[in-house]
Amino acid sequence: MRSSSNAGGADPQPKFVFQGTVRQANARSLVVRVDKVILAPRPQLSHLEGQEVTVQLSGDQRAEAGQTLIFHASGASFGDSVVIQANNVESATATRVASLSLHPTDPVQSLERREALSQAAAADLIVSGRVSAVRLPAAEAQARSVVSGGRTKERISEHAPVWQEAVIDIDSVHKGQHSQKQVVVRYPSSTDVRWHNAPKFHAGQEGVFMLHRQQLARERAAAGVGPEEYTAANAADVQPLEELPQIELAVRGGQR
Numbered sequence: 230m231r232s233s234s235n236a237g238g239a240d241p242q243p244k245f246v247f248q249g250t251v252r253q254a255n256a257r258s259l260v261v262r263v264d265k266v267i268l269a270p271r272p273q274l275s276h277l278e279g280q281e282v283t284v285q286l287s288g289d290q291r292a293e294a295g296q297t298l299i300f301h302a303s304g305a306s307f308g309d310s311v312v313i314q315a316n317n318v319e320s321a322t323a324t325r326v327a328s329l330s331l332h333p334t335d336p337v338q339s340l341e342r343r344e345a346l347s348q349a350a351a352a353d354l355i356v357s358g359r360v361s362a363v364r365l366p367a368a369e370a371q372a373r374s375v376v377s378g379g380r381t382k383e384r385i386s387e388h389a390p391v392w393q394e395a396v397i398d399i400d401s402v403h404k405g406q407h408s409q410k411q412v413v414v415r416y417p418s419s420t421d422v423r424w425h426n427a428p429k430f431h432a433g434q435e436g437v438f439m440l441h442r443q444q445l446a447r448e449r450a451a452a453g454v455g456p457e458e459y460t461a462a463n464a465a466d467v468q469p470l471e472e473l474p475q476i477e478l479a480v481r482g483g484q485r
Contacts, residue, residue: 244270244340245302245313246329248321252281254294259284264297267329268343269336274305282311290318297321299329344465345439345472346479352439352466354405354459355480356412357473360434362396366415366452388424390417390445390462392452395430397438403473404480414440414459415452428467437468437476 246268249261261284263277284300292298301317319325331346332339349355392415399410417424440459454460461467468476 244268245274245304246299247277248297248299248326251292251294251296251298254292257286259286259292261300265326266336267299267326268340270304270340272337275336277311280311282313284313284315286315286318290315292318299325341465342475345468345476348439348463348465349404349476349479350483351441352404353442354407354412354440355403355437355476356397356399356401356407356440357403357437357470358398358400358435360395360430360432361398361411362432363430364394364396366392366394388421389419390424390448390452391419392416392454393418403437403477412440412459414438414461415454416461426464427462428464436470437473439466
């Protein structure tokens with residue numbers, strides 16, 4: 230699965246999860262041997278197995294030397310040593326490790342699959358098909374047609390999403406109700422740091438599209454995106470067709 234980060238704000242879910250054994254324990258800091266990387270946002274973090282890292286605890290978290298635990302973090306900083314800020318710590322059991330390892334041999338793909346299944350659970354409509362056209366939203370196209378030089382009348386801020394629309398020809402509907410043969414989805418076309426991981430659509434693109442009506446409420450309101458219009462702004466909202474069986478399985482499980 231293809232994914233990397235959540236556009237439009239920080240993902241509250243930890244993106245780096247590993248099993249480790251505490252070698253030394255101080256009041257707020259641990260030296261931990263990484264036994265198994267479970268989830269990782271990038272390959273560099275997948276290669277920490279067998280290494281010792283410094284883990285800084287938060288809140289009322291505590292650990293003792295000799296304990297084997299699962300550490301949840303947003304990432305790691307690299308310098309003379311690897312330092313990790315733990316968001317959460319829990320006991321390491323085989324069942325729990327297995328439940329987190331959706332792709333046991335690849336921590337990056339395991340994280341990507343988890344994020345995709347999370348987006349599938351949140352989606353209002355999931356379809357498979359292909360993009361037949363990419364265009365400006367009607368209001369923006371009209372504004373540009375009456376402004377000298379084709380420039381936009383919209384006031385663009387540094388982190389504005391710069392909405393565009395993709396028209397998707399539907400082969401199958403996998404979640405939700407949609408009787409038409411096409412669906413229109415708005416997406417952030419900006420390459421600003423806030424949006425560069427958001428899916429960018431192009432004509433001829435095939436895949437599984439997870440579409441939302443509640444996504445990015447503030448940005449939707451600012452752009453006049455109505456409650457019935459779909460958006461796709463998370464990196465995991467577009468998946469290759471080969472991932473469809475996993476997504477369908479997740480949808481069936483969520484509908485029980």
